[in-house]
Amino acid sequence: HGVIAPPVAAKTVLPDWFRKLPAVDSQHASATNNGLTVKRCMPFLDAMTTGWILPLAATVRLEIKDGGRAVDAGWEFDRVMVSNHGAHQVAGNPKEPAPPCKFHNYWSIRTPPGWSCLFLPPLNRPAQPFECVAGIVDTDTYAADIHFPFFATAPEGLYVIEKGTPLVQVIPVRREAAALKAEIQAETGAEATERETVYRNTIASEGWYRKWARAAR
Numbered sequence: 001h002g003v004i005a006p007p008v009a010a011k012t013v014l015p016d017w018f019r020k021l022p023a024v025d026s027q028h029a030s031a032t033n034n035g036l037t038v039k040r041c042m043p044f045l046d047a048m049t050t051g052w053i054l055p056l057a058a059t060v061r062l063e064i065k066d067g068g069r070a071v072d073a074g075w076e077f078d079r080v081m082v083s084n085h086g087a088h089q090v091a092g093n094p095k096e097p098a099p100p101c102k103f104h105n106y107w108s109i110r111t112p113p114g115w116s117c118l119f120l121p122p123l124n125r126p127a128q129p130f131e132c133v134a135g136i137v138d139t140d141t142y143a144a145d146i147h148f149p150f151f152a153t154a155p156e157g158l159y160v161i162e163k164g165t166p167l168v169q170v171i172p173v174r175r176e177a178a179a180l181k182a183e184i185q186a187e188t189g190a191e192a193t194e195r196e197t198v199y200r201n202t203i204a205s206e207g208w209y210r211k212w213a214r215a216a217r
Contacts, residue, residue, distance in 0.1 A: 060082055116175055
């Protein structure tokens with residue numbers, strides 16, 4: 001604590017491009033275009049701001065070689081930052097020929113009983129020279145270090161991944177809620193009416209979803 005980059009709430013580290021984007025682009029606003037940008041898209045924003053961002057603990061250098069078939073890693077920090085998985089463990093995966101690697105994380109994560117954590121690449125954020133693999137861990141019982149497998153995705157070259165770079169987004173999930181049963185059936189008349197009413201309200205005035213349908217955050 002006090003040395004490695006700390007986890008941060010996802011809503012506090014929005015990408016620069018998003019912060020600079022106006023909610024309405026005046027250059028495109030006209031009688032036939034409301035000029036709205038993705039900044040007014042609440043589903044996009046909620047995906048970006050939900051949960052926590054777990055960052056890279058310390059600066060790492062990745063060198064991608066041989067058409068992506070080889071990845072060398074180096075760092076100055078006094079703990080292991082990157083290790084490798086055997087390619088046979090993911091034989092036939094869509095990222096081949098990139099070798100599976102792993103970022104080491106030194107933060108323990110604990111959740112209340114019944115809660116797990118979904119770890120996935122940061123949502124709606126700038127691409128990095130790597131992409132971590134998504135996973136769910138039952139963090140109410142597993143308190144050991146959780147490391148993050150990844151594939152290098154950038155072209156050949158040397159890349160410096162700075163301390164604090166977002167590695168994964170962490171979204172706590174209640175296992176009971178994630179196991180909800182679904183009914184797959186034809187839409188009823190009442191459901192069709194509700195759907196049509198919601199849709200027409202959405203297009204009748206700007207911000208209806210944000211004001212009336214979206215739960216308060």
